[in-house]
Amino acid sequence: MPQNTPRLNLPFLQPSQAQKHVTHNEALRKLDLTVQLSLTSLNSITPPAVPNQGDIHALGATPTGDWTGHAGKLAAWIDTAWHFVAPETGWLAWDLSSGSLKVWDGSLWIDPPISTDNLPGVGVGTDHDSTNKLSVRGAATLLSHEGHGHQLKINKANAGETASLLFQSNWTGHAEMGLSGSTGFSVKVSADGDTWNEALRFDPATGLASGSAVQASANDTTAGRLMRADYGFGPGNLLGTVSELAGAPTGAVIERGGNASGDYVRFADGTQICSGSLSAVTCQTPEGSLFASQTSNWTFPMAFAADSTPAVSGNGGVSGRFLGCDAPSTTQVVIKVLSTIADATEAAPTVLALGRWY
Structure with a gap:
């Protein structure tokens, strides 16, 4: 008959064994140490001067003092003495110092591996919902590079859908830019979130701009609108070849x-x-x-x-x-x-x- 259990190395009671309570109590002590394991510290190398009864420390690679020679083991202070247990791969423990769950991978206590694929949603500082699968609440959001450049991609299923950035104030939309119902990039603004004004639109084939922020005709002198090169005059077309179309000038000012x-x-x-x-x-x-x-x-x-x-x-x-x-x-x-x-x-x-x- 084996002397110990194969997993936790607990001592068995043997036939005709004297003082069976000693063996039994040793097994209970070991169970008490490893079951529902919580760690006072992680990667420790120096024993505390005044340890507390029941404290368990996960030792680092070069422990000193009473811990010397027990690298990687668990050190438990029980009945005025240190008891050492070697963790097995896959053991879980709650790290009291960081408030996080750890797992022993055979050489280190690491964060449990977590799959981030096909999650129903993620909330950072807030809750996600069926529409906002990713929700972030905070003072800022940083998307940084990993040694080179960085792209933020917003993809839509087809040209008639929307891929845009919406800017809100108190949950009311006031500005939106992106591909709204077409493949032309546009910038829209709204005073109330219901009625929207397309201020700028860029033709994807030519790159030319239109919208309410741009001159609608050569006679359009609305204050605040951007002047079109073919409707306005400046150093580039003040002198040159004059031309006209249906009585309206289309070229330079003076020839x-x-x-x-x-x-x-x-x-x-x-x-x-x-x-x-x-x-x-x-x-x-x-x-x-x-x-x-x-x-x-x-x-x-x-x-x-x-x-x-x-x-x-x-x-x-x-x-x-x-x-x-x-x-x-x-x-x-x-x-x-x-x-x-x-x-x-x-x-x-x-x-x-x-x-x-x-």
Whole structure:
């Protein structure tokens, strides 16, 4: 017959054994030490100066004093003496120092392994519910990296669903950003949590922005709205090529240019100014009571709009001369330099035409 039990090493009572109560009491002492095990300290190496009856310490790797040579064992103070028991793999104990459950893995007291897969829910500082499977109550929530970057992913089943961040005050939603009912990223705001205003929406194909926070048209001057590049003007499009669509400007504010016929300036509102300097002429050819000299046709450096009749003016080149002209077309005009006296002095007239390019 074996002397001890195979698991807890409790002594058996033997046939014809004297003082059976000693063996029985030793077994009870060992049961008292190991059953419903609670530990006063964990990984201890120095015995307390005044131990308490029934205290049990889980010894560390290099115990000293009365614990020397009992590394990894349990040291129990019973009846003014230390009693040592070697724990078996799988023993559970409550650590009084940390208020947590521990398990002996054969070499260390560790936290019991816990599966975190397919949990019904997790509440940190609060309760979770059927909708909020993960609930956290605290001053802050930290999601940090593990040596590199970190992504927070919010996935939805299909394009028509919602994947967003909702910001609330006293459980009333006031701001939301994410993919709301589409794959376009949007930012929405609400004063009461019921009526929502889509302030910004970004087209996933082009990246262009729209929404109530952005100009709705070129004439939209609502205070506080963001100006669209194609509706507003700045250093990038102040000077450049002017253009229009159905009478509305779509290009730069001012366009300047020139050629052999002269210079021109076009404005976004449709105004066009052409200027030029003609060949030098004299005033010796009589015309009625005046003297005149006719120049070649002036072709405008930039044509005017078909329904625009430009106003032409200029200077005869020297004092006493003035300009006259036949009715101008959209592309050219015939200029006459007139003088009240015959004058053989050659002088170059300057001309100016004002009209519209659309």
